[in-house]
Amino acid sequence: MKNSIDEDHGGFFNNLDRDGIVYDTTKQMWLQGRQIWNLCRLYNTLDEFKREDILKAAECGVDFVRKHGPVEGEGRIYFAVTQDGKPCKLQRKVFAEAFYIMALSEFAVTIKSKDEAKAKEVFDEANRYFENMLRFSQDMTLVGVKPLSGVEAMEPLNIPMITLNVICELRRYSKLNKSSGELLYADVADECVKQVFKHIHTDKKVMLENVGPKGEFLNSSDGRLVVPGHSIEAAWFLLQYAHDYTPKNMDLIVTQALDVIEWSINLGWDEKHGGIYYFMDILGFSPVQLEWPMKLWWVHNETMIATLLAYVITGEEKWWAYFEKVAAWSFDHFYDSDENKLFVEVAPSCQKLNKDASIQKPSGAWFGYLTREGAVNQRCIGAPYKGFFHVPRCLMMCKVMLNNLLEQNSSEQ
Numbered sequence: 001m002k003n004s005i006d007e008d009h010g011g012f013f014n015n016l017d018r019d020g021i022v023y024d025t026t027k028q029m030w031l032q033g034r035q036i037w038n039l040c041r042l043y044n045t046l047d048e049f050k051r052e053d054i055l056k057a058a059e060c061g062v063d064f065v066r067k068h069g070p071v072e073g074e075g076r077i078y079f080a081v082t083q084d085g086k087p088c089k090l091q092r093k094v095f096a097e098a099f100y101i102m103a104l105s106e107f108a109v110t111i112k113s114k115d116e117a118k119a120k121e122v123f124d125e126a127n128r129y130f131e132n133m134l135r136f137s138q139d140m141t142l143v144g145v146k147p148l149s150g151v152e153a154m155e156p157l158n159i160p161m162i163t164l165n166v167i168c169e170l171r172r173y174s175k176l177n178k179s180s181g182e183l184l185y186a187d188v189a190d191e192c193v194k195q196v197f198k199h200i201h202t203d204k205k206v207m208l209e210n211v212g213p214k215g216e217f218l219n220s221s222d223g224r225l226v227v228p229g230h231s232i233e234a235a236w237f238l239l240q241y242a243h244d245y246t247p248k249n250m251d252l253i254v255t256q257a258l259d260v261i262e263w264s265i266n267l268g269w270d271e272k273h274g275g276i277y278y279f280m281d282i283l284g285f286s287p288v289q290l291e292w293p294m295k296l297w298w299v300h301n302e303t304m305i306a307t308l309l310a311y312v313i314t315g316e317e318k319w320w321a322y323f324e325k326v327a328a329w330s331f332d333h334f335y336d337s338d339e340n341k342l343f344v345e346v347a348p349s350c351q352k353l354n355k356d357a358s359i360q361k362p363s364g365a366w367f368g369y370l371t372r373e374g375a376v377n378q379r380c381i382g383a384p385y386k387g388f389f390h391v392p393r394c395l396m397m398c399k400v401m402l403n404n405l406l407e408q409n410s411s412e413q
Helices: 029-045 052-068 095-111 116-138 158-176 186-197 228-245 250-268 297-314 317-333 390-412
Strands: 022-024 087-089 376-378
Touching: 029 052, 029 095, 029 390, 052 095, 095 116, 095 158, 116 158, 158 186, 158 228, 186 228, 228 250, 228 297, 250 297, 250 317, 297 317, 297 390
Parallel strands: none
Antiparallel strands: none
């Protein structure tokens, strides 16, 4: 809040150094959407965040993204814009659209009781962009992906998992309209679950990032790729979906999701240094991603959510043990405090430019990128792929679940 709000042009600065200084004024639109979503969800969920400054910040973000995000006439959202909103990057993906939709949907929930007309206008816009997102996801040539004859046919995990998540978000607003008894996009949600299931290979005890059109294993670097954090995030999306909407195959969804969470932790946990690897190869080859052994903040945030949610749903103590293990390692290494002094040496060529880096005071935020050994690799607290999203979502969801568990224990005594 203190350093990210752009008072001059609206929206948020997301590229922040450890001391809060803006080191790049480019605004990544998917992070703008994520920050709006989080501000609104905090406002709607926790009493201590139901404040006018939170609402005002969310409005500042919504006004900016609605004005500068849309690609005129194409139904798309720019991936990045300049500080004053000029477009500078358009991805051949649908994730800027996904978080634009989530931002508008949660903002509509936030303002519905105060301005129902505007809430409906914003939510209708979110639905229009979701229809576009579905169309693009089914035919990626519409966003500029050109099919090449030598490219092996494969289906990524990220599309069905984010689509299911967006549907659940859109349903939050529709729930407020009591006249609407039908669940939004029920058929699409069912299809998303089927598509995610394709990536679960029980024989290998893994959820693969990429599979063939029928879910078959592809023996290539892409086909063998496992992203434990992604698998765990997809699994808790499934858990939440099953818990909130009790679909016909609820028991199967829960069982499969719990298996994926446990497999992914056991596969991804670094027994020597602790923490969860970023990328892995299921057959044990070296992953082609050079950053594969690094420990990233979001992977651990998603694992905290997943393990605690699994404990809430099952009551099994093993999930509490997993949660404690991951949470303890995460706070010891990612949290920027006086105790966390594990910094990588600044490169000689940068020392003069960053001469005060070593004496900066702890920010209280989470670092994002650690070495395998758990040392801080990049001291920024905000970057093009790290915004106000995974950390606050994790802490908010865990706080709600822990409070509910405490209340439940109190009532049983």
